[in-house]
Amino acid sequence: MHLPVFLDDPRRLLSSSAAAAASASARTLARLHALLIVSSSASHTLISSLAAAYARAGDLAAAESTLTATAASSSIAAWNAIIAAHSRRGSPASALRVFRALPPAARPDSTTFTLALSACARLGDLRGGESVRDRAFDAGYKDDVFVCSSLLHLYARWGAMGDAVKVFVRMPRRDRVTWSTMVAGFVSAGQPLDAIQMYRRMREDGVKGDEVVMIGVIQACTAARNVRMGASVHGHLLRHGMRMDVVTATSLVDMYAKNGLLDVACRVFGLMVHRNDVSWSAMISGFAQNGQSDEALRLFRNMQASGIQPDSGALVSALLACSNIGFLKLGRSVHGFIVRRFDFNCILGTAAIDMYSKCGSLASAQMLFNMISDRDLILWNAMIACCGAHGRGQDALTLFQEMNETGMRPDHATFASLLSALSHSGLVEEGKLWFGRMVNHFKITPAEKHYVCLVDLLARSGLVEEASDLLTSMKAEPTVAIWVALLSGCLNNKKLELGESIADNILELQPDDVGVLALVSNLYAATKKWDKVRQVRKLMKDSGSKKMPGCSSIEIRGTRHVFVMEDQSHPQREEIVSKVAKLDLEMRKMGYIPRTEFVYHDLEEEVKEQQLSYHSERLAIAFGLLNTGPGTRLVIIKNLRVCGDCHDAIKYISKIADREIVVRDAKRFHHFKDGVCSCRDYW
DNA sequence: CTAGGGTTAG
Incomplete structure (x- = not known):
């Protein structure tokens, strides 16, 4: 100028x-x-x-x-x-x-105090904020909307909703900012229903909402899983010509995506005039969290192609998608991208460690963990879970103790991972010890998952009666998952009488999980209660129709190959089929007996056996054997659980082919080597 | 000269 x-x-x-x-x-x-x-x-x-x-x-x-x-x-x-x-x-x-x-x-005047309180809110300095509040009130700003709203925000933002409500009720005048602060506060406090209630009261008070209030309401609908109301808020925005800015549209995308309406989320996303990194992240995480990982990764590439640099949200979602489908090569390249362009924070670090873990690379996970010096609780938990998933119970325990030495306080999730790790490594005494310390020393009330682990731990090692006593000592009624842990113990330790009564208990809870029903049916078969077997088989057939098809994938030299049982299209199909047949022959010579009880359809025995041979994981393994050199470890990623028959079969294959085979199913890792599985899982 | 807003890890 x-x-x-x-x-x-x-x-x-x-x-x-x-x-x-x-x-x-x-x-x-x-x-x-x-x-x-x-x-x-x-x-x-x-x-x-x-x-x-x-x-x-x-x-x-x-x-x-x-x-x-x-x-x-x-x-x-x-x-x-x-x-x-x-x-x-x-x-x-x-x-x-x-x-x-x-x-x-x-x-200082109203503006000064408002600014100071807002600064305290951003810093999370509650005490500092209260001293500002005292000065503001002394100076006569007790009823000032700006001062009170920013004080409200300070409380609401940091989880002190009780104090926020106290301020709120004695405010003589409330504007839309006041209300929207309350709505957002209840949302972040995990009380979406109260948030929605606040919005209703705001409308009764004659205050019109703007887009900021509506964003809070949309988030409340997301958390409350109320898509109906979310959609009606969406309609309300359109009818009242409110500005559909990036933030509003992004929260709508998130709302639809988190509630499983991915097609609607896509449509809203597609209609957005401007999309930024956060909008892309919301869409990508929507796909990743709904099990559509390939689509999530396609979107991740599109995002980069359209010139938007992924932010940490998009990277975390991309890593999650890689974990889901076990795509190690792409996961590694995302990791590399992060190293080049970002500081490694705990969120990214946790996502990457989890990716390496789920892609079967314990070593890479450990290396990355060792490189991160500033570790938070969730990062420790992820690494402990990783050890456990890979059958390293002792390592998980060592890590847990190391964590305690740094002064980090374990929480419910830490113990869930630790107990599960101990259980799968057969460390019974340690498991009992730490369960007790969790309750008595760390004052953590055991939740369902902890009971599942402990019951599993005891029952797995044959201490079925002790496990059963534990259930009676529980305050709440045992859940299906707890009964199931006990029942597998009964079946494997031939405690059939107790098992039968547990099977009855489970049926009363009307489970619709095929795996659970299969276990129950196997127990009835063991006690020769054939009418009950028939009854459960029928239930399985009904729930089986909802089941998604099993598929397995294997990554070879950076390319993912996916196999499903029905798939006839693979170019190497002939070769794979003959490999499977050859293996089958050798396995039988070594004593393998097909366990046709794991085929849940009514078929001839012979056809059942054939079906078992062509389970997707076996196709993937055969393909892996054909396309890699001797000694190469095979990592198979499966979307469902590996059945007992496949578990047996892979043991034999690992011996015949002299390969280390790692199978990650929907629940955990199974490391096979020399005809044994390191993970103490059973069917 | 002032208060409130979206995604992401175990």
Whole structure:
């Protein structure tokens, strides 16, 4: 801008420069400042608006030094401009520093307190915020909407909803910001129904919502799994011509996606005029979390192709998708991308460790874990879970103790992972010991998952009676999962009488999981209760129709190959089939007996045996054997659980082919080597 | 000169 210079007329200088100062650059302002000093025409008001202008232009040091040591330092408006600028630039700590160092002559007003409280909210400084509140109330701002709303936000943001409500009820006047703060507060406190209730009360109060309120309501619908209401909010937005900005549309995409309406989410996403990194992330995570990992990864590529750099949200979702389908090569390349362009934070680190774990690469997970020095609880938990999943119970325990030594406090999830790790490694004494310490020392009330682990641990090692006693000591009724853990123990330790009564208990709870029903049916078969077997088989047939087809994949030299039982299209199909048949022959010579009880359809025995041979994991293994050199480890990723027959079969194959075979199914890892499986799982 | 907003890890 051109600076008007009227050095001969101080009054004209003053009026024109006040206007000029409003939008000037810091450089221009410095020239103006110099002129004012040279002409000694710097009035109180002019200095204060100059300081404010410096603040707006981003030169906060100049703003402060202009103000200090002049009579204008009592101008609260100028100080507010400085504090606001610190906030805007994302440094709430500096904002608070300026606030705390205000000269006594500058009396803070509503704006000042509002800014200070907002800075405390961003920092999570509840105590600091309360001292600001005391000063604000003393200064007479007890009923100020801005002050109270920002105080409300401080509480709501940090989970103190009780205090937030206290402030809220005694506010004489509430505007839409007040209401939207309450709505968002209840959402982040995990009380979506209260959030929706707040919105209703707002409408009754005659306050109209804007898009910010509606975003809160949409999130509440997402959390409450209320798509109907979510869709009606969507309609409300459209009918009332509210601005469908990126944030609003993104929260709608998330709402539909998280509730399984991926097609609607896609449509909303497709209609967006502007999409940013967060919108893409929401869509990608929607696919990844709904089991459509291939689609998620396709979208991830599209995002990069359309010139949007993935943010950490998109990267985490991409890693999750890679974990789901066991796509190690792509996971590695995402990891590489992160290393080149980001700092490794705990969220990204956890996602990457989990990816390596689920892709069968324990070593890479450990290496990455060792490289992250600033570890949070979830990162530790992920690594402990990783050890457990790979059958390293002792390593999980060592890691757990290391974690305690650093002063990190384990939570319910840590113990779930630890107990599961101990159970699958057969470390019974350690399992009992740590379950007890969890309750008595760490004061964690055992949840269902902990009971499942402990019952599993005991029953697995033949301590079926002890496990059964544990159930009687529980306060709540045992769930299906707990009964199932006990029942597998009964079946494998031939405690058939107890098993039968447990099977009856399970049936009463009307499970529709085929795996659970299969177990129950196998137990009845063991006790020769054939009418019950027939009854359960019928239930299985009914629920079987809802079952998705099993598929297995294997990655060879960076390419994923997917196999399903019915698939005839694979170019190497002939070769694979003859390999399977050859293996089958050798296995039988070594004592393999097909376990046709794992074929749940009514078929001839012979056909059942054939079906077992062509289970997707066996096709994948045959393909792997054909296409890799001797000694190469095979990693198979399966979407469903490996059945008992396949488990047997792979043991033999690992011996015949002299290969290490790792199978990751929907539940865990099975490491096969020399005819044994390291994971103490059974059928 | 001022308050409230979307995605992402075990």
